[in-house]
Amino acid sequence: xxxxxxxxxxxxxxxxxxxxxxxxxxxxxxxxxxxxxxxxxxxxxxxxxxxxxxxxxxxxxxxxxxxxxxxxxxxxxxxxxxxxxxxxxxxxxxxxxxxxxxxxxxxxxxxxxxxxxxxxxxxxxxxxxxxxxxxxxxxxxxxxxxxxxxxxxxxxxxxxxxxxxxxxxxxxxxxxxxxxxxxxxxxxxxxxxxxxxxxxxxxxxxxxxxxxxxxxxxxxxxxxxxxxxxxxxxxxxxxxxxxxxxxxxxxxxxxxxxxxxxxxxxxxxxxxxxxxxxxxxxxxxxxxxxxxxxxxxxxxxxxxxxxxxxxxxxxxxxxx
Amino acid sequence: xxxxxxxxxxxxxxxxxxxxxxxxxxxxxxxxxxxxxxxxxxxxxxxxxxxxxxxxxxxxxxxxxxxxxxxxxxxxxxxxxxxxxxxxxxxxxxxxxxxxxxxxxxxxxxxxxxxxxxxxxxxxxxxxxxxxxxxxxxxxxxxxxxxxxxxxxxxxxxxxxxxxxxxxxxxxxxxxxxxxxxxxxxxxxxxxxxxxxxxxxxxxxxxxxxxxxxxxxxxxxxxxxxxxxxxxxxxxxxxxxxxxxxxxxxxxxxxxxxxxxxxxxxxxxxxxxxxxxxxxxxxxxxxxxxxxxxxxxxxxxxxxxxxxxxxxxxxxxxxxx
Numbered sequence: 001x002x003x004x005x006x007x008x009x010x011x012x013x014x015x016x017x018x019x020x021x022x023x024x025x026x027x028x029x030x031x032x033x034x035x036x037x038x039x040x041x042x043x044x045x046x047x048x049x050x051x052x053x054x055x056x057x058x059x060x061x062x063x064x065x066x067x068x069x070x071x072x073x074x075x076x077x078x079x080x081x082x083x084x085x086x087x088x089x090x091x092x093x094x095x096x097x098x099x100x101x102x103x104x105x106x107x108x109x110x111x112x113x114x115x116x117x118x119x120x121x122x123x124x125x126x127x128x129x130x131x132x133x134x135x136x137x138x139x140x141x142x143x144x145x146x147x148x149x150x151x152x153x154x155x156x157x158x159x160x161x162x163x164x165x166x167x168x169x170x171x172x173x174x175x176x177x178x179x180x181x182x183x184x185x186x187x188x189x190x191x192x193x194x195x196x197x198x199x200x201x202x203x204x205x206x207x208x209x210x211x212x213x214x215x216x217x218x219x220x221x222x223x224x225x226x227x228x229x230x231x232x233x234x235x236x237x238x239x240x241x242x243x244x245x246x247x248x249x250x251x252x253x254x255x256x257x258x259x260x261x262x263x264x265x266x267x268x269x270x271x272x273x274x275x276x277x278x279x280x281x282x283x284x285x286x287x288x289x290x291x292x293x294x295x296x297x298x299x300x301x302x303x304x305x306x307x308x309x310x311x312x313x314x315x316x317x318x319x320x
Numbered sequence: 321x322x323x324x325x326x327x328x329x330x331x332x333x334x335x336x337x338x339x340x341x342x343x344x345x346x347x348x349x350x351x352x353x354x355x356x357x358x359x360x361x362x363x364x365x366x367x368x369x370x371x372x373x374x375x376x377x378x379x380x381x382x383x384x385x386x387x388x389x390x391x392x393x394x395x396x397x398x399x400x401x402x403x404x405x406x407x408x409x410x411x412x413x414x415x416x417x418x419x420x421x422x423x424x425x426x427x428x429x430x431x432x433x434x435x436x437x438x439x440x441x442x443x444x445x446x447x448x449x450x451x452x453x454x455x456x457x458x459x460x461x462x463x464x465x466x467x468x469x470x471x472x473x474x475x476x477x478x479x480x481x482x483x484x485x486x487x488x489x490x491x492x493x494x495x496x497x498x499x500x501x502x503x504x505x506x507x508x509x510x511x512x513x514x515x516x517x518x519x520x521x522x523x524x525x526x527x528x529x530x531x532x533x534x535x536x537x538x539x540x541x542x543x544x545x546x547x548x549x550x551x552x553x554x555x556x557x558x559x560x561x562x563x564x565x566x567x568x569x570x571x572x573x574x575x576x577x578x579x580x581x582x583x584x585x586x587x588x589x590x591x592x593x594x595x596x597x598x599x600x601x602x603x604x605x606x607x608x609x610x611x612x613x614x615x616x617x618x619x620x621x622x623x624x625x626x627x628x629x630x631x632x633x634x635x636x637x638x639x640x641x
Contacts, residue, residue: 184363185574186594187594189579189590214579218584252507256581257511257537258540260539268508270512272509
């Protein structure tokens with residue numbers, strides 16, 4: 001598979017004050033810490049993890065909305081910087097979680113979908129109108145949707161509008177940040193099917209950010225698991241779900257409720273994710289880890305292949 | 321099975337609108353026994369939260385609840401505000417989805433938990449405060465004495481939900497109404513909270529009405545499940561029977577649309593369309609417009625709930641076949 005986008009040693013730190021003129025200890029929130037992975041052409045990579053794991057921040061980095069503190073981003077082999085971003089921008093689009101907040105309530109749908117084209121200066125007004133009309137149809141909305149406003153649509157339909165807008169400049173990659181979380185169950189499958197269908201038709205790649213592992217299992221090719229800003233596991237979907245290597249991934253999969261299963265109590269992982277302002281030393285997962293030993297408290301594990309599975313990367317001293 | 325603790329008959333919750341009342345809960349019947357868990361599932365707007373608010377006497381005006389809610393042998397509909405206050409937080413307690421908006425932001429959580437016992441058990445603040453610390457410990461909060469002095473914003477989402485559960489259980493209620501209590505939480509924290517609720521149920525023996533849009537969560541903890549659609553109960557069955565053999569097309573659709581972890585399919589089945597606007601003048605089955613099996617009969621009259629297997633009810637003309 002050809003590499004489309006690659007992240008190399010990406011870190012994002014937020015300075016929350018202190019250490020300046022007024023003194024005080026500088027407070028640094030380490031949202032993302034030294035993350036590297038690549039997304040192939042036509043591939044869907046899931047970014048999973050709990051709230052505060054840094055998955056949205058990382059998604060914003062890939063979409064160009066958040067400059068990284070360290071590390072580089074490559075798109076089709078070219079490093080993205082101030083000079084190359086403007087070209088790449090139209091090829092990397094984003095769909096947000098909340099379809100109510102993501103659409104300007106004062107713009108008709110036609111203007112919303114055409115906006116990326118207008119900003120990028122793609123096409124003549126007539127061409128943009130034709131493209132917008134085609135897109136509305138492509139995402140399964142009626143043509144008369146063009147002249148209506150966002151408030152006239154349901155959550156699922158708004159997410160279709162947001163997807164049409166993302167598709168407008170003919171992107172190669174769409175960063176989808178929890179695109180289903182705000183939707184009702186019966187609507188989720190409609191949008192999920194649409195995303196799959198568009199991928200097959202247009203050869204899109206997705207960076208699919210989600211906390212819903214059942215949906216991830218359904219949609220994606222590979223899975224990256226984040227914990228406290230660190231990449232703890234990266235593996236093809238089937239391997240990850242069948243033989244999770246990292247204890248955190250194991251705990252996460254175990255916690256997912258399943259139809260027809262009764263709760264087996266006492267097997268739930270204890271505690272909560274620590275604050276990224278003050279990450280634990282060594283392996284950041286060790287305070288919650290059932291396998292933690294002394295080495296875990298002092299030495300951070302590196303991401304390496306799991307035993308006997310070259311494509312299955314895991315950052316754990318006792319990986320399975 | 322023991323006598324029901326809660327018996328709901330013909331419950332309707334209506335809001336006035338031009339030309340009459342709009343019923344967001346349109347006549348539902350169910351019962352719940354002590355120590356049992358009833359799961360209530362459905363999509364937004366199906367009336368599941370409004371049913372919960374009716375049990376608490378908290379239907380926002382100008383809405384009103386009609387019909388019958390018998391709790392512990394006494395009729396709740398039509399009782400006075402003072403009677404509701406004496407019951408609420410005492411014999412019936414509720415846990416809400418968003419602890420940040422349900423807790424008082426300018427009061428330490430320990431005091432909020434203590435307040436329940438001061439009001440209902442007439443304890444002094446000091447004793448109630450000590451009990452609150454013990455409650456926080458019982459719901460699995462570390463260093464409960466310090467946490468009791470914390471304000472809600474100083475706690476994580478999981479801890480806030482634990483604090484709210486501690487508050488709800490402060491008077492050992494006979495019925496706990498939990499409205500999407502884990503929806504805002506991460507899966508690992510959700511699992512912790514579910515374990516906690518089951519453990520406390522074992523200890524106190526309370527009945528739980530657990531409302532969720534997440535079928536898998538409900539499947540894991542409920543004994544019996546009701547499926548709501550557009551203000552009506554479309555199916556009611558023991559949990560195992562509901563998932564093994566769903567009879568209403570809506571239930572079947574809801575289960576089918578969920579990705580199956582064991583089996584990946586190219587396209588997920590969908591339920592076309594969306595939940596209808598509840599119209600006073602609507603006739604026939606409320607699901608007919610989205611149902612593949614619907615015919616003229618379904619559009620002419622609303623199907624009554626029929627017992628199609630012991631304890632398994634479905635409101636569908638096509639379910640019996």
